[in-house]
Amino acid sequence: MQLISLSFVILWAIAFSLYYLVTGKAQRYVLLAVSLLFYVTGLRAFPLSLLLAAFTAYGCGLYLKRLLAQERTALGACQDRESKKAVRDAFQRRRKRIQVLSFLLLLGMLVFYKYAAIALPYAERLAGSHAAFLERVVMPLGISFYTLTAMGYIIDVGRENCEAETNPLCFLLFLAYFPSITQGPFNRYAPMKEQFCSAHIFDYDRMLRGIQRFVWGAFKKLVIADRLGIFVDRVYSAESSTVPGSIFVCATVLYMLQLYADFSGYIDMAMGVSESFGIMLPENFKRPYFAKSVAEFWRRWHITLGTWFKDYVMFSFVMSGPGRRLGKACKKRWSSFGKHVVPILGTLAVWFFTGIWHGRTAAYMLWGIYYGAVMSVSLVLEPRYAVWKEKLHIREGRLWSLVGMARTWLIVFAADVLIRSESLRQAGEIYLSFVTRLHPLRLLTSEITAYGLSRYDFILLAAVLLVWLAVSVLEERGEDVRTYLAAKPALLRWVCYYGVVLTLLITGIYGGGYDTAVFMYQSF
Amino acid sequence: MEEKVLAILKEHCEEALTYDGDSMMEDGVIDSFTVINVVGDLEDEFDIEIDAKYVVAENFKNKEAIIALVKRLLEE
Numbered sequence: 001m002q003l004i005s006l007s008f009v010i011l012w013a014i015a016f017s018l019y020y021l022v023t024g025k026a027q028r029y030v031l032l033a034v035s036l037l038f039y040v041t042g043l044r045a046f047p048l049s050l051l052l053a054a055f056t057a058y059g060c061g062l063y064l065k066r067l068l069a070q071e072r073t074a075l076g077a078c079q080d081r082e083s084k085k086a087v088r089d090a091f092q093r094r095r096k097r098i099q100v101l102s103f104l105l106l107l108g109m110l111v112f113y114k115y116a117a118i119a120l121p122y123a124e125r126l127a128g129s130h131a132a133f134l135e136r137v138v139m140p141l142g143i144s145f146y147t148l149t150a151m152g153y154i155i156d157v158g159r160e161n162c163e164a165e166t167n168p169l170c171f172l173l174f175l176a177y178f179p180s181i182t183q184g185p186f187n188r189y190a191p192m193k194e195q196f197c198s199a200h201i202f203d204y205d206r207m208l209r210g211i212q213r214f215v216w217g218a219f220k221k222l223v224i225a226d227r228l229g230i231f232v233d234r235v236y237s238a239e240s241s242t243v244p245g246s247i248f249v250c251a252t253v254l255y256m257l258q259l260y261a262d263f264s265g266y267i268d269m270a271m272g273v274s275e276s277f278g279i280m281l282p283e284n285f286k287r288p289y290f291a292k293s294v295a296e297f298w299r300r301w302h303i304t305l306g307t308w309f310k311d312y313v314m315f316s317f318v319m320s321g322p323g324r325r326l327g328k329a330c331k332k333r334w335s336s337f338g339k340h341v342v343p344i345l346g347t348l349a350v351w352f353f354t355g356i357w358h359g360r361t362a363a364y365m366l367w368g369i370y371y372g373a374v375m376s377v378s379l380v381l382e383p384r385y386a387v388w389k390e391k392l393h394i395r396e397g398r399l400w401s402l403v404g405m406a407r408t409w410l411i412v413f414a415a416d417v418l419i420r421s422e423s424l425r426q427a428g429e430i431y432l433s434f435v436t437r438l439h440p441l442r443l444l445t446s447e448i449t450a451y452g453l454s455r456y457d458f459i460l461l462a463a464v465l466l467v468w469l470a471v472s473v474l475e476e477r478g479e480d481v482r483t484y485l486a487a488k489p490a491l492l493r494w495v496c497y498y499g500v501v502l503t504l505l506i507t508g509i510y511g512g513g514y515d516t517a518v519f520m521y522q523s524f
Numbered sequence: 525m526e527e528k529v530l531a532i533l534k535e536h537c538e539e540a541l542t543y544d545g546d547s548m549m550e551d552g553v554i555d556s557f558t559v560i561n562v563v564g565d566l567e568d569e570f571d572i573e574i575d576a577k578y579v580v581a582e583n584f585k586n587k588e589a590i591i592a593l594v595k596r597l598l599e600e
Contacts, residue, residue: 084600159577299552310556311580318560319576327564339564343557379557 001042003269004218011038012273019277020202028173028196031277035178042141042182049109049140050176057150058171060102061157061164067095068160095158102154110147113139118360142182144357146175148308153189155312162190170196177279179270183263185284186304192279200278210276212482212497217268219500222508223464225262227457228254230509232420234451240426245433246440247448252413252430255420257465260289263302287472292404294374294411309354314346340380347379348372363418363427370415460507525570525598529591532565540587549581559584566590572597 001008015034019027039047071091078084116139153174156162165171174192175181235243235251264285274281284303291297298306317323323342330338348369355368394400414431421427442448449455471481485493533540537558540548548554554562563574574597583593 159575161577161580295555296552299555311576314556315560315576315579319563319574319579324567331564339561340557343560346560 001038003266003273004221007041008038012276016207016276019200024199025197027200027277028170031177031196032169032173035173035176035181038178039141039176039181045138045140047140047176049113049143050146051172052109053106053143053146053150054168054172054175056102056105057153057175058165058168060098060154061171062166063098064095064154064157065164067091067098099154099158103151106147106151110143113143114360145184145186146181148357149175149186152186152308152312155316156189162188162193165189165193177274179274180281183266183270184302184304185267185270185282186308187281191282195279198278203278206278207276209482210272210274213272213275214269215272215500215504217265217270217272218508219464219504220261220265220268220468222510223504224461224468225258225265226509227453227461227507228258228261230452230457232258236420236422236426238451240429240433243433244437244439244442244447245430245435246438246443247451248417248430248433249438250443250448251451252417252420256289256409256412256416259416260285260301261468287476289409290405290472290476291408292401293378294371294408295378297408297412298371305354305357309350313353314350317346317349318342337380340376343379344376347375351375359419363421363424366424367415367419370418374411464503525594526591528569529566529594530587532562532569533587533590536561536565543586546585547581548586549584554584562590566594570594570598 001011011034015030018030018034022030036047039050068091071087074087074091075084078087153162157164165174170193173196174187174189177187177192180187232251232255235247236255267284271281271283282304286300286303288297288301291300318327323346326345327339327342330341332338334341349372351368351372352365353368354371355364355366358364358367388394417430418424418427421430448458453461474481474484485496488496530541537554539553543551543553545551545553549559559579563579566572567574572594574593578593578597583589
């Protein structure tokens, strides 16, 4: 079941009615029942991996809770700092053992489902017909999201950043919550539990705000992303040697916007649905293309994934025993550069894992290494930039911000060629075309309309992209667009509402039965 | 103790000294690399161990929160 489908809207309406008909604790069970229904109809199979992930994390959480209680009792009996440290170290080792075991189970499941198709030919060579079962393995919907969410919960319980859940159904709701199960955002347990456990009464304004955000997300997906996708798909599936570099430049820039519109559109819809139930999900995007550096870009793009890797991988590695020892040794050996070594290793590891989390191909691995390298180089060179800026008398004004934005676009552009290309060979040919046969003037000819989009489509796209830009500028200035519009005169307000809805209905790219193309991040 | 913490912050992120909000990490005032370096220097200076569980936005929301964290760890 897609979020933009008639069946989903019906499910949402039924869930919404039931949710506000019942009160108190029963509300969370309505959400759980709807979440499981949504997931099972999407999966069309028994949700074994979801239940396994939930069982593993729930059980591990309870065990950690017991260990933490024992540790507190043991610490209470300690008299001096040394004995306290010894108790802490002993319990930390016990916690780590159970955490590592749970991670192996969760990651093993993720790797099995994600890489079964790739491993099939090798497995057949090794095990012959015994490996044939791998053919039937299908990656379960949302597995990349709920396994990481479950791991985050285990770490948070171990760090005492949240209390372990004792109610298994409540925990299952946390993992299976239907607006965020397929594509995120990555939720943290503490804020979600608080919201799931509160009673929510019907609020007309909140419902309206939820619907508005859902429609805006659908607008971004159907009017912008899916229209851009037609052009991008045609260009990238054409014989590379016949397409001039300028068309590839255009297609890649449009791909950058397509990916953003598609993913942030989904997030808007998920957040809108959730808001209608009184449950606020964490923001996942903050206008990333306004970023003035790549580091800032990744603080604004897929925020919850970035903070997941930062909190649970980067900090865990840097502040682990071996990480600390290595850091101290490097500082001693190389002085000022030495302090960068461990953060650089952490960054490279984070980006390598981010790459393989996103995709199963070598292109995604290279994409991760590329960003890791860019981040590491900028970390080392940052102090030098400050010196050069001082020497060249560069002031941080509007022009400097534009230069920073352009540089960020360029770096992201280069990476996106890699992941959008059908193969590494094609990516190489495309990079080469930027240098050897750019032919920029051919963009002004009718050739541009030979890739699935008419002149009318380009005009429409220019108009809707301008609307999107205007909304983004308002948000960047700290305005909440829905509140901003609500304060405007009724005529202007309704022109905007009807404008968005009618454009969505008339110009959206629909399939049969008003269904839509799948979301791009769903396959990650 | 406070002066020493402020001196470490000044060395790595002068902006943190004048920041008067309560979400320094989310606002991009202090990035993860700076946090790592600040943590390293605080550990060396005060002979404490700042575990990853303390490196959360709440404990790094502003300079006062960082001082409070160091105080708490010194008392433990």
